[in-house]
Amino acid sequence: MSIFAFLAAAAASPAPATPALSPGEIVAAAPVSDWTPISAEDLLVMDLAPDAAGKARRVVIQLLPDPFSQGWVGNVRTLAATHWWDGLSVYRVQDNWVAQWGDGEGEDRLKAKPLPAGLARVPQERYVLRPEGPERSATHEELDTWLATIEGTHGAWHALTDKGAAIKDTDPYADETFFYRGWPLAASRKGPSAWPVHCYASIGVARDEPPDTGTGAELYAVIGHAPRQLDRNLAVIGRVIEGISYLSSLPRGAAPMGVYSDPAARTPILSVHSAAEVPDLPAYEYLSTESPSFRRYADASANHREPFYVQPAGGIDICNLKVPVRRRE
């Protein structure tokens, strides 16, 4: 039975006695057991200079877990540990695209800030995760069998794909989309392969022309519609879990690609440190993407039944289903 047929049947049923819950209400009602703590070891804190009114601007970043993008994630940990970003800036903000930070003088070899020792040079094959052996075109079943071997999947690969209730098995960019330990991923039968996707607030590694893959020193956060065409072309290393608006509401740069023509327009970075160095940082948790509450949240997001809605969509794209993250009580 298609999703649309299901919707027609639902519309013919009598109205429920109590209004259906919104996705936000489902999240608010989720039991504590459905939330998963985010390890402080996976958090970075970027403090931007205060705004014109003197208000502090703190951006909290969660790093992507093993086994995805770990070469770049390791570099980012090294860069934070050596305080490399302290005193640098957000030097590029392009509307409906990205805000980018790092060394605004990096293009000029005479002015560029030296990188710390020990950064890995990661090959572009690492943009995706692949099983051992030569590339091939796998069946859907073979793809699933491989995905299920990845440690930590807990059989959740299908929670929100074709075997789940909420998401139509349609994505223009991949054969499957799903969540893994709280992260949106995509997979292709070609390879087969799986990769983290670019959604709003995702953080990726800027680079020059291939085969350069970037070190992780220059990072961007997505501040517009998900640029999924960047998937498998640049490394996603994490996401902003708090403070994205301090990046998304910055003035756009006037030069090509949103670079600020005037260096004075850049937003100074006071520091980017690991959470361990920030004693006042709260703890964070995400709604486990393997939990019953997340399944209900996904279903309600794809099929809004609360009174405000007239026509549930009957589907949702992976980037529109934002994984709830909050401060831990």
Add this chain to the structure above:
Amino acid sequence: MSIFAFLAAAAASPAPATPALSPGEIVAAAPVSDWTPISAEDLLVMDLAPDAAGKARRVVIQLLPDPFSQGWVGNVRTLAATHWWDGLSVYRVQDNWVAQWGDGEGEDRLKAKPLPAGLARVPQERYVLRPEGPERSATHEELDTWLATIEGTHGAWHALTDKGAAIKDTDPYADETFFYRGWPLAASRKGPSAWPVHCYASIGVARDEPPDTGTGAELYAVIGHAPRQLDRNLAVIGRVIEGISYLSSLPRGAAPMGVYSDPAARTPILSVHSAAEVPDLPAYEYLSTESPSFRRYADASANHREPFYVQPAGGIDICNLKVPVRRRE
């Protein structure tokens, strides 16, 4: 042959002698004949108060063409003609969601600004376009036959759907997505029906609970990932074609739904007038979505082959394929 099979074949071919063009390069090279003027009658100009540095902030709005959302579009024309928005404000900015403007005191009947006479009350059935007769579940062929009867389609409905080369026939929210006279639309076999979609910079009509459909006095512009769940639930009436960053970079409101707690934080609207009342306004044009250049642009956007890309996506979603709009020389 699937898109992914096609990509595998392409990868095995020798590299082309000259680098493939990027989508932007294709647009820049498009002949004048592939561009379509936007009638000044379909443009509104919203001048916000200058920013803190005294810089003017002009937002140019294009209204949706017949036969979509015309009840609300007519109201918006009346509101602009009577200068209703002049002196009001942008009073709500919610991150990755919308910037909303109109009467910030509208919730308070004693303070609300009276609406002009002659506004239509549009029924919610008008969120979509439907053929005459009872609702039914059409076949794909029947859907296409109906769409082809709509004046001005010029047989272009399929340019970018399953019969086109660029876009995989996959959309989580609809049975088909396509472009109509420069606008992104979606359609369902259920009904059958067709509707304008919510993409970045789309403008919609805020409303209260159903069956209210809004007058058009309170408008929002999308400033984040496309909220396609709003399709068929609120009326899309146009889009911002210039100046969206003056809305997307505004500070986010701290109260629920991004409303500014302090009315002083609102951004004043100096005026919203029809283009006919703005003598210094340039002319605008869009890359005809029925043109050969647009087809090439769409293909290159779905399959980036320029040197920066390692792995073309093999597909694209309707909101990621932005219709190029520029000032007319």
